[in-house]
Amino acid sequence: MSASVERGQRYTSVAIALHWLIGLAILAMVVMGLLMVHGSLAPANKFRLYQLHKSVGLTILILAVLRLVWRFSHRPPTLPAEMPAWERGAAEGTHVVLYAFMIGLPLVGWALVSASPFNLPTVLYGVLPWPHLSFLSSLPAASKKSVGSVLEMVHAYGAYVLIAFVALHAGAALRHYFIEQDTILQRMIPGLPRFGARSTTRP
Numbered sequence: 001m002s003a004s005v006e007r008g009q010r011y012t013s014v015a016i017a018l019h020w021l022i023g024l025a026i027l028a029m030v031v032m033g034l035l036m037v038h039g040s041l042a043p044a045n046k047f048r049l050y051q052l053h054k055s056v057g058l059t060i061l062i063l064a065v066l067r068l069v070w071r072f073s074h075r076p077p078t079l080p081a082e083m084p085a086w087e088r089g090a091a092e093g094t095h096v097v098l099y100a101f102m103i104g105l106p107l108v109g110w111a112l113v114s115a116s117p118f119n120l121p122t123v124l125y126g127v128l129p130w131p132h133l134s135f136l137s138s139l140p141a142a143s144k145k146s147v148g149s150v151l152e153m154v155h156a157y158g159a160y161v162l163i164a165f166v167a168l169h170a171g172a173a174l175r176h177y178f179i180e181q182d183t184i185l186q187r188m189i190p191g192l193p194r195f196g197a198r199s200t201t202r203p
């Protein structure tokens with residue numbers, strides 16, 4: 001039972017680090033977002049959580065852009081030749097949607113705080129000031145209210161759609177590990193021992 005995959009059959013260490021860092025951060029962001037909007041927190045804690053949500057969200061934006069640059073400059077390992085065309089298409093389509101949301105959702109969040117009538121400054125981790133989008137922060141108060149509520153809705157539903165795609169993506173990876181028993185999951189977790197190893201010929 002082999003525990004590792006060849007270098008060419010796995011993602012690079014940078015791609016793996018960015019994948020797990022962003023994945024964990026997205027899960028934390030959804031919990032934070034739901035808690036700060038729907039939870040009954042004391043005002044001071046709610047304020048702190050909003051600030052943390054903004055900081056982690058903008059960090060995801062930066063990391064996701066870096067990840068996309070890395071993806072274009074480093075070819076990912078090729079998928080096994082015997083993988084059916086529909087599955088290949090579904091995997092690649094899901095990856096495109098995930099990239100679009102990893103970048104699009106934080107951008108909508110940024111737009112949302114820029115259009116807020118409260119005009120609270122965004123300071124990353126309480127240290128680094130982050131500018132608001134001036135075309136939104138300079139809107140008259142009445143427009144800010146209507147633009148802000150549309151952006152809030154897009155941000156909330158966008159987060160739910162993102163989570164649905166993350167679940168689909170994770171479910172597919174677990175299916176490969178437990179049911180197909182191939183090494184697709186090891187491409188992202190190189191040291192993971194194979195489960196069962198039904199076939200020795202499949203990569």
Ligand code: HEM
Nearest residue numbers: 029030033034037054057058060105106109110152156159
């Ligand atoms: C991948 C990144 C992000 C995820 C997964 C995420 C997720 C969420 C979720 C689940 C909610 C609760 C929605 C609801 O049920 O109403 C929320 C709310 C919110 N998010 Fe994000 N968010 C992200 C990035 C950002 C960024 C970058 C900012 C700002 C710089 C931001 C600002 C906000 C604000 C202000 C709210 C509250 C909106 C309201 O009061 O209705 N988010 N977010």
